[in-house]
Amino acid sequence: MKVPLNVKNKMFQKPAKDSDKEFKIGRVNQVKLLSFPYIIWMVGFIIIPLLMILYYGLTDRDNNLTFKNIALISDPINRKALLLALELSLISTIICLLLAYPLAMVLRKNHKTSNSFIVLIIILPMWMNFLLRTIAWQNILEKTGIINSILQFFHLPTLNIINTSAAIILGMVYNFLPFMVLPIYNVLVKVDKDVINAARDLGANGRQTFLKIILPLSIPGVVSGITMVFVPSLTTFVISTILGGSKIVLIGNVIEQQFRLGNWNTGSGLSLVLMVFILFSMAILSKYDKESEGSNLW
Amino acid sequence: MTDNKLINLENISKSYGDNIVLDELNLYIRENEFLTLLGPSGCGKTTTLRIIGGFETPDQGRVIFEGKDITNLPPNERQLNTVFQKYALFNHMTISENIAFGLKIKKKSKEYIKDKIKYALKLVNLEGYENRMPDSLSGGQQQRIAIARAIVNEPKVLLLDEPLGALDLKLRQDMQYELIRLKNELGITFIYVTHDQEEALTMSDTIVVMNQGYIQQIGTPEDIYNEPKNAFVADFIGDSNIIASTMVEDRLVNILGTNFPCVDTGFGRNQPVDVVIRPEDIDLVKPEDGIIQGRVTSLIFKGVHYEMDVMANGHEWLVHSTDLFPVGSEVGLYVDPFDIQIMNKPTSEDEEAVEIEE
Amino acid sequence: MVKKIFERFYIGIILLFLYAPILILIMLSFNKSKSRARWGGFTFHWYKELFQNEDIMNALYTTLIIAFLSALIATIIGTAAAIAMNSMKRTPRTILMAITNIPMLNADIVTGISLMLIFVALRFTLGFTSVLIAHITFNIPYVILSVMPKLKQLNPHTFEAALDLGASPVYAFFKVILPDIFSGVISGFFLAFTMSLDDFVITHFTKGPEINTLSTKIYTEVRKGIKPEMYALSTLLFVTVLLLLIIINRKGAEKKVPLKQN
Numbered sequence: 001m002k003v004p005l006n007v008k009n010k011m012f013q014k015p016a017k018d019s020d021k022e023f024k025i026g027r028v029n030q031v032k033l034l035s036f037p038y039i040i041w042m043v044g045f046i047i048i049p050l051l052m053i054l055y056y057g058l059t060d061r062d063n064n065l066t067f068k069n070i071a072l073i074s075d076p077i078n079r080k081a082l083l084l085a086l087e088l089s090l091i092s093t094i095i096c097l098l099l100a101y102p103l104a105m106v107l108r109k110n111h112k113t114s115n116s117f118i119v120l121i122i123i124l125p126m127w128m129n130f131l132l133r134t135i136a137w138q139n140i141l142e143k144t145g146i147i148n149s150i151l152q153f154f155h156l157p158t159l160n161i162i163n164t165s166a167a168i169i170l171g172m173v174y175n176f177l178p179f180m181v182l183p184i185y186n187v188l189v190k191v192d193k194d195v196i197n198a199a200r201d202l203g204a205n206g207r208q209t210f211l212k213i214i215l216p217l218s219i220p221g222v223v224s225g226i227t228m229v230f231v232p233s234l235t236t237f238v239i240s241t242i243l244g245g246s247k248i249v250l251i252g253n254v255i256e257q258q259f260r261l262g263n264w265n266t267g268s269g270l271s272l273v274l275m276v277f278i279l280f281s282m283a284i285l286s287k288y289d290k291e292s293e294g295s296n297l298w
Numbered sequence: 299m300t301d302n303k304l305i306n307l308e309n310i311s312k313s314y315g316d317n318i319v320l321d322e323l324n325l326y327i328r329e330n331e332f333l334t335l336l337g338p339s340g341c342g343k344t345t346t347l348r349i350i351g352g353f354e355t356p357d358q359g360r361v362i363f364e365g366k367d368i369t370n371l372p373p374n375e376r377q378l379n380t381v382f383q384k385y386a387l388f389n390h391m392t393i394s395e396n397i398a399f400g401l402k403i404k405k406k407s408k409e410y411i412k413d414k415i416k417y418a419l420k421l422v423n424l425e426g427y428e429n430r431m432p433d434s435l436s437g438g439q440q441q442r443i444a445i446a447r448a449i450v451n452e453p454k455v456l457l458l459d460e461p462l463g464a465l466d467l468k469l470r471q472d473m474q475y476e477l478i479r480l481k482n483e484l485g486i487t488f489i490y491v492t493h494d495q496e497e498a499l500t501m502s503d504t505i506v507v508m509n510q511g512y513i514q515q516i517g518t519p520e521d522i523y524n525e526p527k528n529a530f531v532a533d534f535i536g537d538s539n540i541i542a543s544t545m546v547e548d549r550l551v552n553i554l555g556t557n558f559p560c561v562d563t564g565f566g567r568n569q570p571v572d573v574v575i576r577p578e579d580i581d582l583v584k585p586e587d588g589i590i591q592g593r594v595t596s597l598i599f600k601g602v603h604y605e606m607d608v609m610a611n612g613h614e615w616l617v618h619s620t621d622l623f624p625v626g627s628e629v630g631l632y633v634d635p636f637d638i639q640i641m642n643k644p645t646s647e648d649e650e651a652v653e654i655e656e
Numbered sequence: 657m658v659k660k661i662f663e664r665f666y667i668g669i670i671l672l673f674l675y676a677p678i679l680i681l682i683m684l685s686f687n688k689s690k691s692r693a694r695w696g697g698f699t700f701h702w703y704k705e706l707f708q709n710e711d712i713m714n715a716l717y718t719t720l721i722i723a724f725l726s727a728l729i730a731t732i733i734g735t736a737a738a739i740a741m742n743s744m745k746r747t748p749r750t751i752l753m754a755i756t757n758i759p760m761l762n763a764d765i766v767t768g769i770s771l772m773l774i775f776v777a778l779r780f781t782l783g784f785t786s787v788l789i790a791h792i793t794f795n796i797p798y799v800i801l802s803v804m805p806k807l808k809q810l811n812p813h814t815f816e817a818a819l820d821l822g823a824s825p826v827y828a829f830f831k832v833i834l835p836d837i838f839s840g841v842i843s844g845f846f847l848a849f850t851m852s853l854d855d856f857v858i859t860h861f862t863k864g865p866e867i868n869t870l871s872t873k874i875y876t877e878v879r880k881g882i883k884p885e886m887y888a889l890s891t892l893l894f895v896t897v898l899l900l901l902i903i904i905n906r907k908g909a910e911k912k913v914p915l916k917q918n
Binding site: 030031032033034035037038039041042044045046047048049050052053056099102103106107109117120121122124125126127128129130131132133134135136137138139140142144145146174177178227231232234235236237238241242252255256259264267268271274275278281282285286 | 663666667670671673674675676677678680681684692693733734736737739740741743744752754755756757758759761762763764765766767769770771772773774777789790792793796825850853854856857861870871874875878882886887890893894897898901905
């Protein structure tokens, strides 16, 4: 056995420089070989497919270069779908943030007693198919649904939010709230208790401690939460289909429809427009998330 | 150090669930004193400090500061500052922002803050580090910043929670002198928590030895080392031979079947006692000159002295000596009467708790 | 005290929000009436029907087998990749990590479309295999992100110590490295399994007309009305997972007790 012997040599005497080098390179290269299947897979099924979208988006059916597909975003229907998607996803992201931050703060406080349990409870709903869970909201929101039955019972005016933008926002918040809670929670529990004590010790009251210490330290979690909610909200076509009826069309619906109809070039062109927004939010995320290399998410 | 009592802890008790951490603790701290809480982990020393700092509320008892009851005062309203175990620097702020934190909250002027930062950095020998980030500093440097951040607020008392625990030996020794210098320059009270007896002996005016929520002994470093009150303190502070013995009469104690002259009086005849003899207080002499005779069973060179185990009267005696006796040689053991420390056997339940766990 | 009550209340409201739809789905699985909108009395009928419904059982089978295979393959590729990346220099590691993050941060619809385009370009018939490949692709990053932190905690010298004691590198890996990162590997596998089960969008674009997973089957039924058997099935799945988690949590809690006293 060659390798162990080399290590032993290294322990007891300094080996000749060359053999030392050889040993290191040999071993490290062997380990690096393990990433080969992964690299091939990622190039084949991530990088090249994305380039395919680029190719289809910039060509027409006869493979000629064109910007027509991208320009289609200025078509009134498409533009309206994009703007509405942006509006609704922004609103949902803000609502998620406003709901999730206080929740994460409360969970952080109780984390000693029931850490994994509480996180589990937030994740658990994901084990019921998300299409079905979204469909269940139809039951709650419908004209004759649960909310309205309750309102009627108390002789209050009924709400009419099914098939409106409000219902879609609710669906987005419902589906993506855990993705906002978890990264914020994960950052908050990592804040050293003594750092907070130190701020108190130096004279800061509760509000000052929050604004100057806790909030700034939790920004990476907030940013990754925002990305995790904003991107899927912006690009969804399922939630709008289920809760928005047929009248409300988001950019995701448009793209899905184009592909369903076989207009791959148009669909790819619009996807490229969408990807500008996704790349933008990814860039912001990576700026704040250098250290943890994305591990904040879970 | 004056006799003015600055802090008074009265009947402090604290428990977490079934675990009693402090039991009716009474302690006062004088103005300008360097007081060290010393003990093994779980003895309640850190909890005591955190109660003084305001991070824990005692279940029972009062904390009196300059005559005022501050038991329920939040930490931000107390006139004392803390240096935390792992520094607890604000990693999202620069060094000067860290140091300025407390001053900004007190709404001091920009000029004042600037001067203070300069002064504090000079005091801890880190001039020119204003715009660095905490995580770019070494452990020792971060510790100095933590101290600077605390002292700019001109606290009457500085609480230090094992501040040197994370540093390596050499740095720890340097920082000990640094802390003594700081204390003298600032002229304020230091309350220091550590499990390191050497640290405690080097720096303190007063040492409070604690174990299992009880104070075992309060005294100067010399008192604690030379006249430990019980077996726990003797064993915790430095190496020692602790032997169950019987007091024959005043000034004579029977250790392992042999009578040793000593200086203690007032114990009853034939009363069981514990005897403490420090290893450096045992003289190795020719067999015929010793009070008892034995054989060297192990020998280790320690630099300043040799550490030897000597088997005599069925007991393995730990001996420090500058003279070399090879393993197997027959020696006599002589102990000066003055160097034999007699202690009462633990009787009350409180003292029972100090039984040393092997 | 008031603050505490308010906090409890807040958690309660959020949990109600998260679980209300689930309670409704469970109720619907016991609803005699075929219509979603009306309560027709209690019945176990749909649970019996479920096992006779070949369409749903086929979709369930496809879903589970894809989830299992994709999680397994992703775990193997991902763990190997994580170990390799851990031994790399900063720059190549950062680049690989950035690529790893793409499928996690990218929109599902874009990932789905891009995979469909590559399958079609390779003249690959859309079906079971294409869905499996797609699922492996988006699962690998979850495995890497679960294993990576464990590798970082690893003492780098344990591997060398094993070699020093005469172990071959392969033997050392299985006896020394793998046990230490095993919890990360396992949680990566389950995370991948979950993600695969729950995926709709990417499957939607890569599945072709021949096969259906539970998600795509539900989607085709959205307009014409969900078959009540589907509610029964998802209730069964949910309760199974819930029970499993409770058991695991209990065991974990028992283990943790002595630690807490310290």
